[in-house]
Amino acid sequence: MADLFADHDLAPPPAPDAPLADRLRPKQLDEVVGQEHLTGPDGAIGRMVAAGRLSSVILWGPPGTGKTSIARLLADAVGLRFVAISAVFSGVADLKRAFAEARDHARSGRRTLLFVDEIHRFNRAQQDGFLPYVEDGTVTLIGATTENPSFELNAALLSRAQVLILHRLDAAALNKLLDRAEAEVGRPLPLTAEARDALVASADGDGRFLLNQVETLYSVELAEPLDARGLSSFLQRRVPVYDKDREGHYNLISALHKSIRGSDPQAALYYLARMLTAGEEPLYVLRRLVRAAVEDVGLADPQALQQCLLAKDAYDFLGSPEGELAIAQACLYLATAPKSNSAYAAQKAAWKCARETGSLMPPMNIVNAPTKLMRDAGYGQGYEYDHDAEGGFSGADYWPDDLPPQTFYTPTDRGHEKRVAERIAWWEEMRNAKRR
Template sequence: MADLLAGLEPDPLPATPPENAPLADRLRPRVLDEVVGQDHITGAEGPIGRMVAAGRLSSIILWGPPGTGKTTIARLLADAVDLRFVAISAVFSGVTDLKKAFTEAREHARIGKRTLLFVDEIHRFNRAQQDGFLPYVEDGTVTLVGATTENPSFELNAALLSRAQVLILERLGRAALEQLLDRAEAEMGRPIPLDPAARDALIASADGDGRFLLNQAETLFSVDLKEPLDSAGLSGFLQRRVAVYDKDREGHYNLISALHKSIRGSDPDAALYYLARMLTAGEEPLYLLRRLTRAAVEDIGLADPQALVQCIAAKDTYDFLGSPEGELAIAQACLYLATAPKSNAAYTAQKSAWRAAKETGSLMPPAHIRNAPTKLMRDIGYGKGYAYDHDAEEGFSGANYWPDEMTAQTFYTPTARGFEARLAERLSHWASLRQERRS
């Protein structure tokens, strides 16, 4: 049996990558301790650290942006707990590939070698394909490690999520990216040919993606430069717009923080200044539009619902016009946000509601508002007594919509600013009607 299965073993990770391998491969961590930027899950007190210490690995979903180490962590996990490592990609694999992987895993299990099945881009499998994993995960044929850049709550089946622990990988921070660049310089035996400001600019341009940083570094190492590049030279060399950092070395993250806080503090001139600093330095306009949109929902919310509309319109305008004309739309959105009434009520309500959802698990809605598409459901009380609000006085029935085991909660408390002042009045009126109609 061992001879029969020998040909099914995946290629092992070579002890030393070949000299002509890409720099990112040559610097790939060989043990979990070498993974940077993810100590919250790989450290001794993190969930992966605890699993490895116990020698038992449960199925997990690694959720995080590109270039943060999902594939590397999966491979090192298999090594750490002595599992056979098999990798497939949902982009290139189908049902036939899955069946083959499960069959081989079952055969290896019979001779005492269990399998870690790594599925990259697992969210790209459809619902039926995801369901196909369940029996093999449940009976231990495979330990599933899925990787996704998308929110698992929306992209993965609830049944699959209930059998796997979701671990969130973070974008690599400045310290982690610095560490990667230091390793690259040690591997190459010389410093990267950049002056200090350009080195900072290269790190900032990676936007948390370690693989991108190492690929850019490899390009720089591959040419013979007479002298280190400055920020402008780096931008021209890589044909990528890279933020310039002045003599005070205020970086990408300081400037974006200043922009966001100036908007939150309702100072349109300061906000426009920091926006200009980043755009004229070469920051990606779409990155700034994403941050402005975040400010619209986090710091303005329903105090002025048009703030979000302005940001999306600015993004569409920039897509249509490009630079430099489209940058006027970005500036307009920035000024709109800074001058809008502020509220984080929706933001705090979302956090509270998410926390309550995790704490209460899978409580059923009250019977009267459950879906009742079949006679059986109607016979057992689904939908019974539902009050159709449009038929009630003032279009408001005052019915209870919370699970029977849960008291009504208040997550959203609008402010007295902007449009939320009207919402506050409306909610207060409904609260009074609700009390009257339940008494």
């Protein structure tokens, strides 16, 4: 995490006894692993550096993927003063001081790159405070967030910054970090090949976590290299044991999900057992089961989602191994439930339409009218309260004037959705009758 308030122009190189993750921080952009789609010659960052001009950027990605390193190296690459603050620890006074110092440096011809870690933790008013300083060039803002910027950052701030998505580090990138760690320490990791693969899998794409685990391994003298089971015991963390041919983490979770989708409870239970007995994190499996509930079962059986969330609560309450029975029950429920991806397909179609149609105004009869001025202007005029209509259904038109009614959701004839389809058909018949 970035310091509370730090000007890294003056920061010395890491001390020999500094944490391994600090000693292995990349010294130039081409040393950043796993983000070549951004840092390479054709990537957004690569093009900015080649042009010598840097725009404000929001770096969005999982923990331990290089957001802080990229920001620091960008400042070096284009000759900007680098200042880092953390939204977790900083307040309005810190921001004002950062902007004031940036303005002073700008007068002497030195522009500032302001790196804000966990930028989504600033509230909306604090985010608005960045706008004038970004617009007038006092600072070039580099924000880092693990949360979806569309939900967590102001639209005004997003419109002034380019969002760049960082990928979780894959096995190749994580193995590069292990190679660098071995070179830095001067000796190989005390692990068998199988245990090394398990260590990489356990990091789940987080390079910082991986290097912290490596530092723990190097902190003690081991009589012989650890195997995967010994590694799990040593780190006090369940480490997935996967075959050297890498038929592991991603192949097995894919097989589990597709067995559920294909309504094969026996195969689904087998792949669930493969993962949990190998030491996979149960919460990782539960997250995938929740996804399968909404993506592949959906409204054909609305209880499927509830079953998965209850399984998560049961596992939290019981722990392993007893709680794993609740996970198995949720898995079997999903595999034996009627299937529908109608809600999933509807969501994708609706999102696509929303992006393409922009900011169309809803019809005036259904917009909010909290003030007399708005009511006098016609807001809310003509709204029909459905509960007062015959059958509790008014049949009103709820679509923007410039967008004809669309069909995103088409329920199947399976499970609960069969009844939903009947209700939708009845409502459509009533609407058509009203139009006539």
